[in-house]
Amino acid sequence: MKPWQIGTIGLVGLAAIVVGAYSSPVVLLIAAVVLALAVGVGWPHFLGIPARKTLAVLIGLPGAGSAVAATYVPAPAFLDWTPAFIAAGVVAVFVMQLIRGTGQAQRLESVLGSCAGVLLGCLGAGWIAASRFNGVREMLLVAAISAAVALLTGLLRWPDRVVAPLGIVLAGLAGPLAGLIFSDIAVIPAALVGVVIGSVLVSFRRLVILRGEALNVAAAISVAIAPVLAVGSLAYFIDKILIY
Template sequence: MKSWSIGVIGLAGLATIIASVYRTPDVLLAVAIVVALAVGIGWPHYLGIPAKKTLAAVIGLPGVGSAVAAACVAAPGYLDWTPGFIALGVSAVFLVQLIRGTGQAQRLESILGCCVGVLLSCLGAGWIAGARFNGVKEMLLVAGVSAAVALLAGLIRWPDRIIAPLGIALAGLAGPLAGLVFSDIAVLPAAVFGVVVGAVLVSFRRLVTLRGTTLNFPAALGMGLAPVSAVGSLAYFIDKLLIS
């Protein structure tokens, strides 16, 4: 698949998450579970490592557990279980590599890359935590607008040295504008959030361009949804630290 298709997948996933935020909690949980499983399935394909099915389960299931915990635990510890699921997933990654035995191909790449995949899968629970936190959902809408602008900038087929600052700047401007239009969020926190989200998303674009080769659909799916998953926890913590 072409590199621009990854941005389209990210935009579709982001739109689905934001729409589900304004539906029932069960709908948001179902979407978060699907995103975690999609990241789990696609990430090993992006890395191009062996044992893809096993590692897909190791990456995706902790994300599912983290999402379920974020939806069920009592306030305010929405993400209290997330570090535990991350640790469980990382431990499972090491266990899989031990079972594979010595001398197997790409063991180091599998360990490092899959640990990152576990983290990204589990961070998707932040969307649920953000929706439950104070019952105010406007911050997630601001997050969605900033992320969408950064993803749209990434679709432009210009060099990374141009797209990176452009995406960060546009996301930084979109955050305050969305805050003024859709909520009463202060300009500075919204701008900080937009810049952080833009930096994260353009970094993932760089990972795609560094890959060099054409990606299959599972790889594009995982790579498109992984940064969207991470944005959820960014929105939650920025809301908690800077706004509320």
């Protein structure tokens, strides 16, 4: 699949999160769990590593568990369980590689890449934390709009040397604009959210381009959803540090 198609998948995942946030906690949880499992299933395909079914479980379940914990733990400890799920996923990946035994192909790539997948999947709980934080969803909306602008910029079939800086700049401008229109968030925190989110999303676009190989559907869905999940935690922590 081509980069613009992957960006479209990312937009669909982002829309699912926003719809869930403005519907009910249960709908948001279902969306977060489904997206985390989708990352788990497709990430081994994106990496091109063996033992894909087992690694899909080990990558997807920690992300789903982190989302469940972020939904039901008492405030303000929304992400207190997230490090535990990340650690459990990383340990499980190492144990699985030990069980595979010595001499197996791509063991180092499997360990490092799978641990990265666990981290990205678990960070999706940040969207739930952002939705629950202070009982308002202002930062979530600002982050979602910035992410949507960055993803839409990534759909342009222009050279990456043009699209990458353009996506960062436009996301950085979209954050303050969304903050002024839809919330009372100050310009600087909103701009910071936009720049950070834009940087993450265009970096993943570059990653897909550098890979240089055609991706199957599972891999494309995973690499499209993973950065969308990750920026949720970035928005939450910026909201908590600079605004609260």
